Amino acid sequence: MSRSEISRAARLLMRHTGLFKLGPECSSAAVVGTRSKFTHSKEGKVLHPDLLNAAVLKTQYAVRGELYLRAEELRKAGKEIIFTNVGNPHALGAKPMTFPRQVASLCIAPFLLERPDVETLFPKDAITRAKKILAAFKGGVGAYTDSRGNPLIREEVAKFFEERDGVPSNPDHVFLTDGASVAVRMCLNAVIRDENDGILVPIPQYPxxxxxxxxxxxxxxxxxxxxxxxxxxxxxxxxxxVKDARAQGKHVRAMVFINPGNPTGQCLSEENLKELIKFAYDEQIVLMADEVYQENVYQDERPFISARKVMHAMGEPYRSSVELVSFHTVSKGAGGECGLRGGCMEMTNIHKGAIEEIYKCASINLSPNTMGQISISCLVNPPKPGDDSYEQYNKERTEELASLRRRAHMVTNAFNNLEGVTCNFTEGAMYSFPRIRLPPKAIEAAKKMGKAPDVLYCLRLLEATGISTVPGSGFGQEEGTFHLRTTILPREEVMNTFVSKFSDFHQKFIKEFS
Amino acid sequence: MSRSEISRAARLLMRHTGLFKLGPECSSAAVVGTRSKFTHSKEGKVLHPDLLNAAVLKTQYAVRGELYLRAEELRKAGKEIIFTNVGNPHALGAKPMTFPRQVASLCIAPFLLERPDVETLFPKDAITRAKKILAAFKGGVGAYTDSRGNPLIREEVAKFFEERDGVPSNPDHVFLTDGASVAVRMCLNAVIRDENDGILVPIPQYPxxxxxxxxxxxxxxxxxxxxxxxxxxxxxxxxxxVKDARAQGKHVRAMVFINPGNPTGQCLSEENLKELIKFAYDEQIVLMADEVYQENVYQDERPFISARKVMHAMGEPYRSSVELVSFHTVSKGAGGECGLRGGCMEMTNIHKGAIEEIYKCASINLSPNTMGQISISCLVNPPKPGDDSYEQYNKERTEELASLRRRAHMVTNAFNNLEGVTCNFTEGAMYSFPRIRLPPKAIEAAKKMGKAPDVLYCLRLLEATGISTVPGSGFGQEEGTFHLRTTILPREEVMNTFVSKFSDFHQKFIKEFS
Known part of the structure; x- marks a missing residue:
C-alpha cells in the first residue's frame, strides 16, 4: 500500500464508521509513520520528550506554566516575588484557623492526648473531636483508610450536604480525595471515552x-x-x-460550571442555576458542579446556593434524574488549607455501577491522605454554639471572609482606575480577571517574540514588580481580548504596595508601547 | 462502504502502517458500531457502567477487589476481620515512630512552638527540625508547595540517595508525591503511548x-x-x-522490578541486579526500581542494595546511560506511615525534557500533601547520634524490624507445616505468598460457581476465620498453580491465633473437598 492509498483508506474509514482514530503519533504530519516505530531517541533515551505519550505532550497547564517557572527563577536569584498566580492564601500570610489545626495535631500525635495536662494545652472540644476521629480510624492516621475515605468522615460530609441543601445524602456516594482536583479528574477519566466525547467548559476556565x-x-x-x-x-x-459540537460529531456528555467562578469571580443566581439544570436534563448531560469557593462570596445580592439544592427544589423530573457531582475542598474558604490536600465530592443520581467503577480506580492509589480527611471533617463539622472553640472559630472565619471582601473591592477598584483596564467586580472566589487593552505596538512586539501579547505583559509585570500572575490566554478568552488573573490574596496591609506597584508598571508599559 | 469492506480496509491499514488503532469501543464485537454512538443508557444515564471509558472498565485491581469488598460487608455486619490483604501495619497494631509524629504535630500546630514550655512537651531536636521545616515552607503546611514538593525536602531526599548509593543526586530530579503509587503512575502515564508499548512486569506482581x-x-x-x-x-x-513481545509487534519500553519483592518477598543479589542493568542497557529499556521495601529485609545473605548503587559501581557505559527511576515511601519500612501518603522518586539519566513533561503533569494537581512531605523528611533524615531523639528512634526502628523478621519466620513456617502448602521464605517486604495445592473437587466447585479456585479458597477462609487475604490470581501466577497473599503484619501476640485459625480452616477445607 502506498502512503497516499493509506491516507485515502483512512479518511474513508473515518468518514464511514467513526470507529477508527488516528494514533497520537499522527498528530503532526512530520512524524507520520515514524514516531510510533521508535522506542528510543538518537541519544538512546526512551523517556525522551519526542517519544512520550502524545496526550501528556499536548497537555497544557497555565497556572504553573512559563510565568510561574520564570517567577521561580527570579525567586531563586533573590528577587522578592508576590505569588498571586495561584489561590494559595497561607503563602501570602493568611493564618490557619486554630480549631482544625488543634484537632489535626492531636490526631497525628496521640501521645499528647495521654498527657494528664492535655486540657491545659488544648480546648475540650478539640480533644473530644480528636478522640472521636481516632476511634473511627483503626490504626490512627498512619493507616490506609477505605479508598473513598474514612466512613465516619464520609458520614459527616453527607450530613453537611444534607443540612446545606435540605436533602439527604448517602455517605457511600461521597468520596474523599487528595484535593478536589483529584475528584474532578476521576470523573473526567471515567466519562471520557475518546476524542469524540465532549465536555462543556466555561471560557475563561480553570486550567x-x-x-x-x-x-x-x-x-x-x-x-x-x-x-x-x-x-x-x-x-x-x-x-x-452543544449544537456546534454535535454538528462536528461530538457526544457532549458532561458540563463543568464553576460557582463562584474561577477566574471570573461571578456568582450564579438561583434562576440561572434552574435554567442550567433544565438544560442538563433536556440535553442529558452530567453536571460537574465546581463549588469549591462556596464560602468565598463578597456581595449579598446572590448568596451562594448549591446546584444540588436548586435541583431538588425544582422537583421532578429533575431531582431524580439529573446526574450531578458536587465538589468541595479545604483549600479555599476561610481556612485556605491548600497544602493538606483535602477534597471531596458528592454524587447525586449517579448510577451505582458507575460509582463502583470510580471506586475501583480510586483503589489503585489505596487511600486519600488522612490529614486531608481530618481537615475535611473540621470544615464540614465545625464547632457548634456552646463548644469551647465556637467563638474563636467563628471570629477567625468571619474576619478572614470580611477581609477578603474588602480586598475584592480594593483589587477590582484599583484595576478599574487604570487607563485601558476594566475589571468586573470579584463577586466571589479568590481572583480578579481584568481585561487589559494592549496598545497595538505591544501586540506587535509580542508577536515578534513569538509570545501571546498577554504573556508579554505578565512577564514584564513580573520582571518589573515581582508580581506573579497568569496570562488570560491560559484560561481562554474571546479572540482579540487580553486579560490576566491575579488573586485578591495579598494581605490588606500590603495591598496598597501591590496596587501601587501594579499601577506604576501599567502606566510605564502603556507609555512605552504608545 | 459495507461492514465487511470496512473491516478489510481496517485490517490492511493496521498491517501496513501500525498507524491506526481501534477505538476502545471496538474491544467487544457485540458493540462494534453501537456503543460509541450512545451518550446515555436506556434509563437516561450518562455515567452508566456500559458507557464509561473502556480503559477504566477493563482495569482490574485485586487488592481491593471482591475479597476486600466481602470483608468490608462482614465487618459492617459485626464480624471481626483480620485485614492481611494490604500492607497496612498500623491497622494491625503497629505503633507510629515517635520522632516523625512529634515533628509533624509541631509543623501542623505551630502555636505549640510559641509556648514557653514547649521544651517540656517535645524533645529539642524535634523542635529544631519543625522550625527548620516551617522556615522552608513559606506559609507553613497549609500552603501549596512546588508541584514536585518542597525544595528543602527534595534536597534531603537527594542527600539520602547520595549517602545510600555513594553517588550525588540532583534535587531537581527528585519528586515528592502522595504515596509512591502516584510517582509510579506518573512515569507509566508518560512512557505509555498506546497499546503497542509494552512494560515488563514481574509475575506475580503488585496490581x-x-x-x-x-x-x-x-x-x-x-x-x-x-x-x-x-x-x-x-x-x-x-x-x-522481550523477544516474544517484540515478535508480537510490541515496543518494550520499560521494566518494573520490585526489590524486595511484592508479593513474593525475594531479595535480589548484587549479581542479579548487575545482569538486570546490563539487560536494560542492551535492550534500551527504562528501569523502574520499586524499592519501597528497602528497610524490610529479614535475612543477612542478601542485604538490600539499590539498583542505583549497583549501576554506578558498574561504571561506563551503564552509569551514564541506563534510564533509572527509583521509588521510595514512608508507607513501608519500620514506620509504616501508610495513611500520610508520602512517596518520592529519584530520576537518574532521565532526559531533562521528559522530567519537564512529568513536572507539568504533576502541576495539574498543584502540590503533593505537605504532611506526607514532612514524613519523608523524617524518613530520609532521621535523628543522628547525639540528637535527643536518636536513642528512642533507633530503638523503635530496630525493634519493629526485628519483630517483623520473627513474624516472617512464623508465617512462612506455619504455611510450610500445612498439607499441600509450600511457601518460600519471606526474605523481605511484608508478604507471604504460599502455594496452595487445591484438591480437584475444590477446583471443580469453583468452576461451577464461576470463580477462580483461589478466589473460592480465600472467600471460604474469610467467612470461616475473618482472615482477609488476596487470591494469587490477582497478582498473576503460573497456569494451574494457586496462591494467596497474606501480610506478615499481625502482631506477634496475635500471630499464634492467626496461624491456628488458618491451619484449622485449611485442614477442614482440604477434608471437605477430598
Whole structure:
C-alpha cells in the first residue's frame, strides 16, 4: 500500500464508521509513520520528550506554566516575588484557623492526648473531636483508610450536604480525595471515552479542566461567559455550543460550571442555576458542579446556593434524574488549607455501577491522605454554639471572609482606575480577571517574540514588580481580548504596595508601547 | 462502504502502517458500531457502567477487589476481620515512630512552638527540625508547595540517595508525591503511548502495575519469577519475554522490578541486579526500581542494595546511560506511615525534557500533601547520634524490624507445616505468598460457581476465620498453580491465633473437598 492509498483508506474509514482514530503519533504530519516505530531517541533515551505519550505532550497547564517557572527563577536569584498566580492564601500570610489545626495535631500525635495536662494545652472540644476521629480510624492516621475515605468522615460530609441543601445524602456516594482536583479528574477519566466525547467548559476556565480533558483524550467544548454582563452564564450560548459540537460529531456528555467562578469571580443566581439544570436534563448531560469557593462570596445580592439544592427544589423530573457531582475542598474558604490536600465530592443520581467503577480506580492509589480527611471533617463539622472553640472559630472565619471582601473591592477598584483596564467586580472566589487593552505596538512586539501579547505583559509585570500572575490566554478568552488573573490574596496591609506597584508598571508599559 | 469492506480496509491499514488503532469501543464485537454512538443508557444515564471509558472498565485491581469488598460487608455486619490483604501495619497494631509524629504535630500546630514550655512537651531536636521545616515552607503546611514538593525536602531526599548509593543526586530530579503509587503512575502515564508499548512486569506482581498499565492503555509484558528457585528473577526469562513481545509487534519500553519483592518477598543479589542493568542497557529499556521495601529485609545473605548503587559501581557505559527511576515511601519500612501518603522518586539519566513533561503533569494537581512531605523528611533524615531523639528512634526502628523478621519466620513456617502448602521464605517486604495445592473437587466447585479456585479458597477462609487475604490470581501466577497473599503484619501476640485459625480452616477445607 502506498502512503497516499493509506491516507485515502483512512479518511474513508473515518468518514464511514467513526470507529477508527488516528494514533497520537499522527498528530503532526512530520512524524507520520515514524514516531510510533521508535522506542528510543538518537541519544538512546526512551523517556525522551519526542517519544512520550502524545496526550501528556499536548497537555497544557497555565497556572504553573512559563510565568510561574520564570517567577521561580527570579525567586531563586533573590528577587522578592508576590505569588498571586495561584489561590494559595497561607503563602501570602493568611493564618490557619486554630480549631482544625488543634484537632489535626492531636490526631497525628496521640501521645499528647495521654498527657494528664492535655486540657491545659488544648480546648475540650478539640480533644473530644480528636478522640472521636481516632476511634473511627483503626490504626490512627498512619493507616490506609477505605479508598473513598474514612466512613465516619464520609458520614459527616453527607450530613453537611444534607443540612446545606435540605436533602439527604448517602455517605457511600461521597468520596474523599487528595484535593478536589483529584475528584474532578476521576470523573473526567471515567466519562471520557475518546476524542469524540465532549465536555462543556466555561471560557475563561480553570486550567485543571482543559489540562485533564487533554490528558484523558477528550474534547473540550467551550461555552463563553459574557464579560459585558459581569461574566454571566447564558443558556443560549450553552445551547449554541452543544449544537456546534454535535454538528462536528461530538457526544457532549458532561458540563463543568464553576460557582463562584474561577477566574471570573461571578456568582450564579438561583434562576440561572434552574435554567442550567433544565438544560442538563433536556440535553442529558452530567453536571460537574465546581463549588469549591462556596464560602468565598463578597456581595449579598446572590448568596451562594448549591446546584444540588436548586435541583431538588425544582422537583421532578429533575431531582431524580439529573446526574450531578458536587465538589468541595479545604483549600479555599476561610481556612485556605491548600497544602493538606483535602477534597471531596458528592454524587447525586449517579448510577451505582458507575460509582463502583470510580471506586475501583480510586483503589489503585489505596487511600486519600488522612490529614486531608481530618481537615475535611473540621470544615464540614465545625464547632457548634456552646463548644469551647465556637467563638474563636467563628471570629477567625468571619474576619478572614470580611477581609477578603474588602480586598475584592480594593483589587477590582484599583484595576478599574487604570487607563485601558476594566475589571468586573470579584463577586466571589479568590481572583480578579481584568481585561487589559494592549496598545497595538505591544501586540506587535509580542508577536515578534513569538509570545501571546498577554504573556508579554505578565512577564514584564513580573520582571518589573515581582508580581506573579497568569496570562488570560491560559484560561481562554474571546479572540482579540487580553486579560490576566491575579488573586485578591495579598494581605490588606500590603495591598496598597501591590496596587501601587501594579499601577506604576501599567502606566510605564502603556507609555512605552504608545 | 459495507461492514465487511470496512473491516478489510481496517485490517490492511493496521498491517501496513501500525498507524491506526481501534477505538476502545471496538474491544467487544457485540458493540462494534453501537456503543460509541450512545451518550446515555436506556434509563437516561450518562455515567452508566456500559458507557464509561473502556480503559477504566477493563482495569482490574485485586487488592481491593471482591475479597476486600466481602470483608468490608462482614465487618459492617459485626464480624471481626483480620485485614492481611494490604500492607497496612498500623491497622494491625503497629505503633507510629515517635520522632516523625512529634515533628509533624509541631509543623501542623505551630502555636505549640510559641509556648514557653514547649521544651517540656517535645524533645529539642524535634523542635529544631519543625522550625527548620516551617522556615522552608513559606506559609507553613497549609500552603501549596512546588508541584514536585518542597525544595528543602527534595534536597534531603537527594542527600539520602547520595549517602545510600555513594553517588550525588540532583534535587531537581527528585519528586515528592502522595504515596509512591502516584510517582509510579506518573512515569507509566508518560512512557505509555498506546497499546503497542509494552512494560515488563514481574509475575506475580503488585496490581498497581497491571491496573495502571490497563488504565493508560499500554500492554503488560509479563516475566515470570521462578517459584522453585525462591522467586528468582532470571535474565533468560526476561530476554524471552522481550523477544516474544517484540515478535508480537510490541515496543518494550520499560521494566518494573520490585526489590524486595511484592508479593513474593525475594531479595535480589548484587549479581542479579548487575545482569538486570546490563539487560536494560542492551535492550534500551527504562528501569523502574520499586524499592519501597528497602528497610524490610529479614535475612543477612542478601542485604538490600539499590539498583542505583549497583549501576554506578558498574561504571561506563551503564552509569551514564541506563534510564533509572527509583521509588521510595514512608508507607513501608519500620514506620509504616501508610495513611500520610508520602512517596518520592529519584530520576537518574532521565532526559531533562521528559522530567519537564512529568513536572507539568504533576502541576495539574498543584502540590503533593505537605504532611506526607514532612514524613519523608523524617524518613530520609532521621535523628543522628547525639540528637535527643536518636536513642528512642533507633530503638523503635530496630525493634519493629526485628519483630517483623520473627513474624516472617512464623508465617512462612506455619504455611510450610500445612498439607499441600509450600511457601518460600519471606526474605523481605511484608508478604507471604504460599502455594496452595487445591484438591480437584475444590477446583471443580469453583468452576461451577464461576470463580477462580483461589478466589473460592480465600472467600471460604474469610467467612470461616475473618482472615482477609488476596487470591494469587490477582497478582498473576503460573497456569494451574494457586496462591494467596497474606501480610506478615499481625502482631506477634496475635500471630499464634492467626496461624491456628488458618491451619484449622485449611485442614477442614482440604477434608471437605477430598
Amino acid at each position: 485543571l479542566y482543559s489540562a485533564s480533558i487533554q490528558l484523558y483524550g477528550g474534547t473540550l467544548v467551550p461555552y463563553y461567559l459574557d464579560e459585558t454582563k459581569n461574566w454571566a452564564l447564558s443558556i443560549d450560548s450553552l445551547k449554541k455550543s | 498497581l502495575y497491571s491496573a495502571s498499565i490497563q488504565l493508560y492503555g499500554g500492554t503488560l509484558v509479563p516475566y515470570y519469577l521462578d517459584e522453585t528457585k525462591n522467586w528468582a528473577l532470571s535474565i533468560d526469562s526476561l530476554k524471552k519475554s
